[in-house]
Amino acid sequence: MASFVPRVGEVVYVQQQEEKEPAVRGVVRFFGATSFKAGNWVGVELERADGKNDGSVNGVKYFKCKLGHGLFVRPCMLLTETEALQKHTEKLSMNDIVSGAEDEEHKSGDGSSSTSNTTTNKTTIAGSTSSASSRGGQQSVEVWFEVEARAFIFNKSNNQWIELGAGMAKFAWDKAARKIALRLTDEDHSRKCISHLVDPHTKIDMPNIVSQQSWVFRASRQLDPHTKDVLCLQFSTVTIASDFVETLEEKRANFAAVIGKASSARKKQRADKNGDDADATRVMRRRLTVSGSNPNLDGHQPGAHKDKNSPSPSTTRTLRAGEIGTWNLSSEDEDETSAAAGASSKNGVEVVAFSGVSRKGLAPYNPDKQNQDSVVMQQLPVNGYCNGELLLCVFDGHGENGHHVSRRFAARLSTVLSSAPKFAQDEFTGSVLADALITIENELIQDRTIDTTLSGTTAVVTILRGSTLFVANIGDSRIAKGVYKKDKNGVYPQPGRGRIYAENLSEDHKPDLERERNRIVKAGGRVFAMKYDDGIDGPARVWLSYADMPGLAMSRSLCDTIGKEAGVVSHAELFAHELQPGRDKFIVLATDGLWEFMTSQEVCDIIARHVVDADPRTAISELVRESNKRWQNEEPVIDDTTIVVAFFK
Incomplete structure (x- = not known):
């Protein structure tokens, strides 16, 4: 069941x-x-x-x-x-398959080998190589082993582990599904607690020293393969837990040919070329948002190597990535919103040009990785709730479904804001932004088609209304502005003369910040950086108290429901900045692909070269080239990079 x-x-x-x-x-x-x-x-x-x-x-x-x-x-x-419909119409259940395998094993009297180093009153891990035959006479399932365990499932709606029951867990190779079939029947054999399929490449997460008797992994439901769960098997002793993993890894290795892996020679050749082995992948991912050796952590879709940019919508008031726009309330818009506070542009800031791009990174271990970033550049409507404000956002998705998460936020945010009654009031704008992000997050968590247990996104959301720039920040993306400083006579330099200085308008939410670390530790999580054999440590990451997951490199994130248990929060940090014409020349918001190896001042120095011409596309192209060059000098991977630049008059 x-x-x-x-x-x-x-x-x-x-x-x-x-x-x-x-x-x-x-x-x-x-x-x-x-x-x-x-x-x-x-x-x-x-x-x-x-x-x-x-x-x-x-x-x-x-x-x-x-x-x-x-x-x-x-x-x-x-x-x-x-599940009930599929259960009713299913012709051959997992119970029939496993029972057939056991009957054939009993008849043959051979093919059984023990892999356990521990003997107790009850069998610790019983090995088997028996097979069940389908009606066509072909092998469909081969029983690997069984072990006593207690099962738990992670409930992402309330961030709690729920016990499913205890009994014998059976692992088998399902040839038809090309996956590992897992079934756990309770102790009196009256009901099934687990009936799942496990991808043969799924990572079995190693818990910390406090809980070495438990192992956590992901699996899809046998009767509803599109629904994936995070499961935990808990064993009575550390020895049994260790034997379980060793046996599972041994079986997976023996079935390398069956599950379609290349021969050892071809695998080595591919590893030398693409770095496609667990250790190499883990090292290559040291600076990316989520740690691990699973090559699909960056998202994977066949043919994705042909797509360099993240898809973005296009309407009369929405720009695609790479297009150039301007923003200033037209006379028609001003007439419609003349009674609304902050709507008039008479005392506001004019955006003479803005543009953005979302560029896919490089992952040698995953050529068909997705671009998990998303970008929004949109003028909101004038409808009584909004007054034609300029909405600029960058979202940095991570995890296997990070691209789905970031794109949902990008697609839904303007709609949610456009129907928020208090959004147009300056004193409520920030809180409305934060509430809108939480609303979309809850929608995603309840959406069973998108697994958000180990996937999420960061966000930098900006609203420009008049001369006020509202900012909501979650995670380690960043927004900065380029400003002139007055000379000794108290006058701002003319465009193209004098240096432009960088000022950060948000703070990166990193786990090693004292206030962020304290919150995580208080919630029961851990913060530490992974160490590597080459002597170059990765960034500080967030971990559960009982397992080395999720390994997030930021302390705040949208979704990531397992991370919430470790103290990761989705509370937006809010800012409101008054822009000054003549002093403030541009803003730049970007995902951490840009900021990883470049300081805010270095970024602003490149953009400053294009202030006179107000050419955001050329500035962004130079930033992407420089960022990619620095990534390649430091690491064999390049993170997805999304950049938006807006020049002020």
Whole structure:
């Protein structure tokens, strides 16, 4: 049975103890701890009177329904509507396959080898090479081994681990799916707690010294492959946990040919050429947002190597990456918003030219990586909520689904702002920006088509209204401005004369900042930098207290639900800056691909060369070239880089 994290009000199906019986339809009315038994329970109101109560147990009312329609079950007893339909129509279940494998093993009397170094009253890890045959006579599943374990699932909606049950966990190679089939049946064999498929390349995360009996990994549900869960298996001793990983790695290595890996000679050749091995990948990723050896952490899509830029929408008021725009409220706009505070441009700042680009980086271990950055350059509408403000944003996605996350924020933000009643009021603009980001984050977390447990994005969001620049910052992207300083006579230099100085308008949220570190440690997380054999350490990263994940190189991020458990927050830091004509010449906002090896002053020095001509595209091209050159001098990879530059009159 597929594990399931329910939500109150959601339609579910309760699996019967006898799996041949059809599941019973109902609605979740309660989810959480109870007084009648330890652990998390789900209270379901059934459509039929197949329950045991009215939502009350031992005099405690958890929800209200008709007598006989209430039932409390463990989360692992539930199926979604999709899972129930697939379960009903499935011709060959995992139970049939594994049972067939065991029967054939019993008949053959051979093919069994123990891989455990520990002997107890119960089998620690029992190895097997038996196979189950499909109707066509071909091998479909080969049972690898089984081990006693306790299973947990991470509930990303409340950032908690939920226990699914304890029993025998069986690992098998599913030839048809080309994945590892994992099934855990509870101790009395009455129900399945886990029925998942694990990608053969999935990383099994090593926990820290406090919890070496547990291992964390990702898997997709067998009956709903598009839904991925973060699972944890906990073993009774450190020895069994160690044997589990060794056995799994041994089996994966033995099945290298089956899962399509190249021969050792070809693999070495490819590793020499592309750095496509775990150690090399981990070292190459040392400066990137998320650490790890999984080559798909940067996002992966066949054919993505042909796409250099991140897609961005195009409307009459929205620029595509690379286009040049200007901003100043037209006379028509001023007439429409003359009664709104801050809408008039008479005392405002005129943007003579702005442009931006989102450039994909380089990952030798993942040629088809996605550009996970996104950019927004848009004039908001004049509709009673907005007054034609200029919206400029950069988003830096990370994790396997980081590109989906950053693009959702880029696509939704202007719509959310355009319907916020208090957005046009200066005193509320900052809080509305922060609330809009949280609104979109919640939408993504609830979207089952996008797994945000280990994926997220940073954000620098700016709103220019009149002469006020509002900034909301989450993560380690940055916005800076170039300013003139008055000479000894108290006069600002003419354009092209005198040096332009950089002033940061946001602060990078890094884990080693004292206030950020203190919050993370207080929440139970850890902060440390990974060390490498070449002597060059990576940046400080955020880790769970019990496992070496997620390894984020920033202390604030949108989504990243597992990171939230370690103290990573999505609270935007808000700023409001008054721009001064003549003094303030331009702003530049960019993802950390630009700032990794370049200071704000170095960036502003390059942009300053183009102040007279107000040419943002040429300035951005020079910044990209210089940034790429510095990445190549330091590392074999280049991070995605998104830059927006706006020149003021």
